[in-house]
Amino acid sequence: MTDPTPLASPVNEANIDAPANAVSSAKTVTPMQLGFLGWLRWFWRQLTSMRIALLLLLLLALASIPGSILPQRGAAPLKVKEYLATHETLGPILDRFGLFDVFAAPWFAAVYLLLFISLTGCVLPRSLQHMRTARARPPAAPRNLSRLPLHRAFETEPTEQANSTISDAESYLKRKRWRVDVDHDGHWVAAEKGHLREVGNLLFHIALLCLLVAVGVGNLFGFKGQVIVREGHGFSNQVTQYDTFSAGRLVDASSLPPFSVRLDDFSASYETEGSQKGAPREFSATATVIDEPGSKPRTEEIEVNAPLVTNGTKVFLLGHGYAPHFVITDKRGQVVFDDSVVFLPQDGNFTSTGVIKAPDSIPQLGFQGVFTPTAPVDSSQGPRSIFPASEDPAVFLAGYKGDLGLDTGTAQSVYSLDTTNLTQVGLKALRPGESWVLPNGLGTLKFTGVIEYGSFVVARDPGKEAALVAMMAAIGGLVLSLFVRRRRMWVRVSATGDGRTLVEVAGLARAEAPGLGVEVDELAEHLQMASAASVRVLVEESGGDSDEESVVGHEPPSSGADAAELDLSQST
């Protein structure tokens, strides 16, 4: 680059390091007179300008809003279906624009990808330039130190004092880890500090890039499965065992970590009184884990917030419910069904619905049921549980006979009963141990009891540690870039006309630097002490020294000839 200016720089009066021509370079080029390359250049300049970065940031915020207001496929696929069903015209239009999957929509990706391209094109050149200036010597003292916003001066008696004052200042500043430069003739010291600010800014933005990569890695190499496990049952980590399963494009779904988990016991407790009666308090699943085929089984407690870890994969407890157990005998006297059935909770008190299918019975039998862990005392309101724990369980069943429709080949949900080819045979409420003798000698159904089940998420995200490290680095970078101030100090000694020595200390910061006034004061004080003897305090100018008066985003008071000297971006 012949032009030392990074292609785009923040353009602001507050920016010491914004090259002065940044605005003009962006403005003087009109794309009209340019060829293809010129166009590209122009486009790149626009894209990497601070203004476009800002607009893209605001656009990103705006683009996220629909994702929080409309139901999203990833989180609530059923709600999306519901929405589509109730909004017949609007729904499909929204769907076409990906508004039910905002965070995977191409236009959303376009916004953040542009933002990250802009970031790379902006921050990298800028920090390269800073690396260069960081190694340069601090710029020489401006001609007239008294014009700087922070300025202290005092006089000392003998002229010989001059040299020792300069070396005092030099060692003092070096001790305080300023980068120091002394002029050949020993008239001034220049010092600079705070390059960490730029390091921080760079670190922050690069960390964000790393975060994006980490998220991408997680998406490509991670997987997530959901499974419902009844007490006494288990599952192994294979795609076919999950109720829903999603994996990144680069995951070999046939070679997932080969662990298996068995749910031995599930327990839940609830608030028993007060306005929050029934609110969940404690869930816990006791599970037996086999990390690999052949390894020793171990027993683990899985709780909300305390997942099981095996093979780099985590097993989380998300929810739970009830699985009533039924035994069905058909009219031939054969047991055609003997199992517990998962019922899905519908409300906070675990009123649950489920379906029992006995395809082997003759004729085929099916039941729709509502399960209530604590049945209402007065069931005139319909079957609605009054407490989530299994204190007085009951099922309310509707029985059907006929063709369950399982042989048609189309997959059927285990949670719904297709009643088109079925005829209802009756309704019945049962408590544990009770049987329902079906009419017309169809057989019997016995409600033998109820067990619990847990629903688990099994997830692996190989990018998550990297994402965490990236965010930690980002926070570190932020703190540096927001709290470190780039600042300069100068000390100059000069002869006054009358044989004495004038010592001046001055400081300059680009943006507000609340501490700089104190630093200048301390240096001045130190030098005064050092040159002990007779000292006369001269002008005690105050500029941006106090908390009250320092100013953000405003140029230090300067004018005309001094402006160049005051521009901290100038490096020697």
Add this chain to the structure above:
Amino acid sequence: MNVSGSQTLVQYSNALVYAAMIAYAAAMVAFAASFAARREPTAAAVEAEATQRSQSVGAVATISPPTVHAKTDRVSQPGDRAANIAMSLTWLATLSLLGGVVLRGVWAGRAPWGNMYEFSITAALAVSVVFLTMSVRTDVRWLGLFIVAPVLLTLGLAVTVLYNDTAQLVPALKSYWLLIHVSAAVISGGAFTVGAAFTTLYLIKSRVEDREAAGVDPGRWSGVAQRVPSATRLDTLAYRTFVFVFPLWTFAVVAGAIWAENAWGRYWGWDPKETWAFITWVVFAGYLHARATAGWSGRRAAIIALVGFGCFLFNYFGVNIWITGLHSYAGR
């Protein structure tokens, strides 16, 4: 949990919260009186005083330690007495509120952040603490009215609409990440509020200043503008507040992500609460950018900051009330 001994604890906690409200109300009256009496010295007056001071120092003098602190330079103001009373009352109220929040935690046997009532009293506490911390080093008494009023409003909402007397948490909230995540978020909330107060006043003041400079009638806001520091100063204060809060908010979001990973198996799932935390974060990043962008510093940046604060508030109230998600602490 509902043994009678612990019931008294929660009663003490409530009493302290009510006491705090009374003290805040009194402080608000005193702040209002002080604010009404205030006149910010005009720029010319400040300059005159400064010249006078430097002349009295003279060209040559004995060494006076060149320490300059904000408060020593303060120009005395009409209304100072009322402001001092108001500050004392605010300290008192805040201590009482602190007691209320702590007792609440002791009663529940956990961090007092399990439902919206508890969040609200803690948020009110955070706003006051941020304000008082600031007041130790800088004279921000003139801001008191704009701090105490929203604090009182929040407490009022908390004790009436949001009150909730359960000690126990839903299982998803049982995690020490709750402590870390929520404390960072609550302190951020306090600082966001203080920053938003500065920013609002900045917008008013800078408009009035511009109109005055243009010789136009400054309009009906000049009454407020006369009583607050210069636009530049307000802008600085707002910036400092947001610069403090941005990394903290970033941390709060990250801590939330860690917690989510622990509880739900993914660190980020675009749940509405997460989405709005992200939006708030991005908007404030936009604010910091705007300050470094030509033509966007000043009023436009200030408006972006207020939009960011709006997003923060929406996340706290709006999402809890209107949008359902996994973050189930809203209480039933």
